[in-house]
Amino acid sequence: MGRALIRALSETEGTVLSAAIEYDGSPLLGQDAAILAGLPAGGLMIGKDGAAGIAAGDAAVEFSTPAATVRHAEIAAEKGVAYVAGTTGMAACDEDVLRKAAERIPVVYAANYSIGMVLLADLVWRAAARLGPEFDIEIVEMHHRHKVDAPSGSALALGRAAAEGRGVKLDDVAVRGRDGVTGAREKGTIGFAALRGGDVPGDHTVIFAGDGERLELTHRASGRDIFARGALRAALWAIGKPPGLYTMRDVLGLDG
Numbered sequence: 001m002g003r004a005l006i007r008a009l010s011e012t013e014g015t016v017l018s019a020a021i022e023y024d025g026s027p028l029l030g031q032d033a034a035i036l037a038g039l040p041a042g043g044l045m046i047g048k049d050g051a052a053g054i055a056a057g058d059a060a061v062e063f064s065t066p067a068a069t070v071r072h073a074e075i076a077a078e079k080g081v082a083y084v085a086g087t088t089g090m091a092a093c094d095e096d097v098l099r100k101a102a103e104r105i106p107v108v109y110a111a112n113y114s115i116g117m118v119l120l121a122d123l124v125w126r127a128a129a130r131l132g133p134e135f136d137i138e139i140v141e142m143h144h145r146h147k148v149d150a151p152s153g154s155a156l157a158l159g160r161a162a163a164e165g166r167g168v169k170l171d172d173v174a175v176r177g178r179d180g181v182t183g184a185r186e187k188g189t190i191g192f193a194a195l196r197g198g199d200v201p202g203d204h205t206v207i208f209a210g211d212g213e214r215l216e217l218t219h220r221a222s223g224r225d226i227f228a229r230g231a232l233r234a235a236l237w238a239i240g241k242p243p244g245l246y247t248m249r250d251v252l253g254l255d256g
Contacts, residue, residue, distance in 0.1 A: 018056040023048065074101060077100075080105060154202060201227075
């Protein structure tokens with residue numbers, strides 16, 4: 001994602017890469033960030049000082065680990081820098097740190113920065129609100145073999161959209177795995193299935209299964225650049241905004 005972001009920056013007029021940060025001990029430290037992204041040498045070397053890197057820009061974009069994300073969110077709040085978080089696998093306590101930072105700076109937090117995925121979530125909400133409980137909802141996602149969390153953050157975001165459309169809490173109706181003799185499907189639940197393999201950037205399908213008909217809403221990502229472009233769009237949008245916790249729905253004006 002870092003390399004994809006650097007490529008997106010190079011294609012966006014008026015933007016400049018001010019820092020590229022990796023973890024202490026990374027083999028990428030000291031390398032030219034532009035060359036790593038497949039671009040001509042830019043002279044900006046990858047560093048490990050998160051505080052200095054965040055302070056160098058108007059907005060910081062993070063796709064890393066939950067621990068690094070919450071640490072850098074606090075730094076961004078101290079420095080007054082707009083912050084965009086795309087890290088998945090965040091626990092409730094990690095999200096609380098983002099909310100705290102959002103009291104001081106604009107924070108955009110989304111599980112998926114693809115414009116198509118944001119619109120898919122909106123369609124899922126609308127379908128769930130209009131189709132009755134006789135339609136069973138199942139969410140199937142597939143990602144590359146290296147992904148460490150399941151279901152994906154994007155799948156959970158789609159589940160939340162479906163649950164909100166039905167006026168329920170996802171935690172109360174989610175079924176995250178089935179094995180053995182499970183009995184009949186409980187009415188009103190939202191099921192998840194996570195597939196892992198190959199180099200798949202991200203496929204998500206929400207199935208509304210009724211008697212005699214089935215509606216399937218699908219988004220397939222063919223590369224990571226779509227997430228980078230969306231995150232960069234969010235960063236540019238966030239600069240100058242008042243403090244608050246925003247989503248890509250805000251960035252795209254879907255709530256306005």
